[in-house]
Amino acid sequence: xxxxxxxxxxxxxxKGEFVWHTHDNTDDFFLVLDxxxxxxxxxxxxxxxxxxxxxxxxxxxxxPRADDEAHILLIEPAGTPNTGDVAGPRTAQSxxx
Amino acid sequence: xxxxxxxxxxxxxxKGEFVWHTHDNTDDFFLVLDxxxxxxxxxxxxxxxxxxxxxxxxxxxxxPRADDEAHILLIEPAGTPNTGDVAGPRTAQSxxx
Numbered sequence: 001x002x003x004x005x006x007x008x009x010x011x012x013x014x015k016g017e018f019v020w021h022t023h024d025n026t027d028d029f030f031l032v033l034d035x036x037x038x039x040x041x042x043x044x045x046x047x048x049x050x051x052x053x054x055x056x057x058x059x060x061x062x063x064p065r066a067d068d069e070a071h072i073l074l075i076e077p078a079g080t081p082n083t084g085d086v087a088g089p090r091t092a093q094s095x096x097x
Numbered sequence: 098x099x100x101x102x103x104x105x106x107x108x109x110x111x112k113g114e115f116v117w118h119t120h121d122n123t124d125d126f127f128l129v130l131d132x133x134x135x136x137x138x139x140x141x142x143x144x145x146x147x148x149x150x151x152x153x154x155x156x157x158x159x160x161p162r163a164d165d166e167a168h169i170l171l172i173e174p175a176g177t178p179n180t181g182d183v184a185g186p187r188t189a190q191s192x193x194x
Binding site for chain 2 (some may be wrong): 002003004007027029031033053055073075
C-alpha cells in the first residue's frame, strides 16, 4: 500500500485465528483501523480497538485473532514472511494495491 | 509511544501550520487517527481524513497543516529531527509517554 524506506506498509483484512509464529529479526507492528484484534501472546492477550496499536518485540511468539473481520495496518521490513518462522499454508505473497 | 526496530512511533497533536522542510535521508510517514491533516507539497496538497495515511518521499519539501486539532501517528527513524533540514523554534525534543 505504501513504502517507508525499506519497510512495507500493508493493509490486511483479517478474520479468524492466524498461526503461532515468531519473527526473530524484526519487531512486528499492528494498528487496528477498523474492528477489534486480539494479539495472543503466550502469557497474555493484547486487546486492540480502533486506532490502537501494539508492537510485538522480535523473538516473541504471537498469534493474532479476530472474531469478526478487522482491518489492520501492518508495518514490516520488506521481505518479512507473514508467518515468521512457520512456513505453511498461511504463508502469503503480498500484492500491491 | 512505541518503538519498531530503530524507528520511533509517535503520537502528535497538531494544530495550525508547521514549517516547510525536507528530510534528505528518510521518507516521512503520516497517519491521521483523528481529525484532518493537509500535507502541503510544492505542487499539490494531500488531504488526509481519519484512518488515511501518506508517506512523503525523502527529499520532497512539505509543510503539514491542520486547521483544527488533529491527532497524527508518525513513524520515523530514531533521531530524525521533526523540522528536517530547517532547525528553528519549531524543532522539538521528543518525550516518552
